[in-house]
Amino acid sequence: MIDTTEIADGVFRVSMWDEKDLIEAGIFWPGVSYNLFVVRDRRPAIVQTMYRKTFARLRERVAQVVDPAELCYIVVPHHEGDSSGAVNEWAAIAPKGTILCSGLCAALNLRDFSDRAPRVVSDGEVVDLGARRLKFFMTPQVNQWDSLMVYEETTRTLFPNDLFSQPGIETTMRRDPTQNALDSARELGYQPNDRANLLRALDKIAPLQVEVIANMHGPAVYGHFGALVRAFRENDIATSA
Numbered sequence: 001m002i003d004t005t006e007i008a009d010g011v012f013r014v015s016m017w018d019e020k021d022l023i024e025a026g027i028f029w030p031g032v033s034y035n036l037f038v039v040r041d042r043r044p045a046i047v048q049t050m051y052r053k054t055f056a057r058l059r060e061r062v063a064q065v066v067d068p069a070e071l072c073y074i075v076v077p078h079h080e081g082d083s084s085g086a087v088n089e090w091a092a093i094a095p096k097g098t099i100l101c102s103g104l105c106a107a108l109n110l111r112d113f114s115d116r117a118p119r120v121v122s123d124g125e126v127v128d129l130g131a132r133r134l135k136f137f138m139t140p141q142v143n144q145w146d147s148l149m150v151y152e153e154t155t156r157t158l159f160p161n162d163l164f165s166q167p168g169i170e171t172t173m174r175r176d177p178t179q180n181a182l183d184s185a186r187e188l189g190y191q192p193n194d195r196a197n198l199l200r201a202l203d204k205i206a207p208l209q210v211e212v213i214a215n216m217h218g219p220a221v222y223g224h225f226g227a228l229v230r231a232f233r234e235n236d237i238a239t240s241a
Helices: 020-024 052-062 087-093 103-113 178-188 195-205 225-234
Strands: 002-008 011-016 034-039 045-047 073-075 098-101 126-128 133-138 148-152 157-159 220-222
Touching (some): 002 052, 011 052, 098 103, 133 195, 178 225
Antiparallel strands (some): 002 011, 148 157
């Protein structure tokens, strides 16, 4: 299944789930959504590339929002199949597209993996898209060691890497997702129980006035940001076994 939803003004969630061939190939988990985000503006951007095997399907959906050839930024939150697998495919159809990533992501992966040299963004750097602005936060070990988070300042939308992700195929959610997010971190083990780095990341994003949480997996969440920050600050997320 593929769904496209405008979750904030000019911010679109393009989501895939339960694609039979990808489940059979061991790429997708059943009952889990995999999300790419499009920010439509004078200089449009995507956040996440999704897998190489999903590119053709998602290109058609992205084209309903913006012309893929006009993409100016391709944001890679970390190097992993769903975050960077199709980076070369997107770059190939977007000749003006600049690949944005953390310094560690570039050094360890993208300077070799990507056919186009990436541009490293710094902690606190802002990239102007026109009416919207992307602010970057370096958040190593959340959930990968080369991770960053992105905050769109105009719509107050946070792209929190994989933090706060949860299973499910809902498009949006307004009820409190806190317990589900904690349980997912504990049961799936996607987030290292690295208290020092997790707390540093939470300290960076806690002052933000987040209205929409654009999860990489699971629904986009409206509200409850403070509760999520407190829950992940105050509770152990060691993998339950």
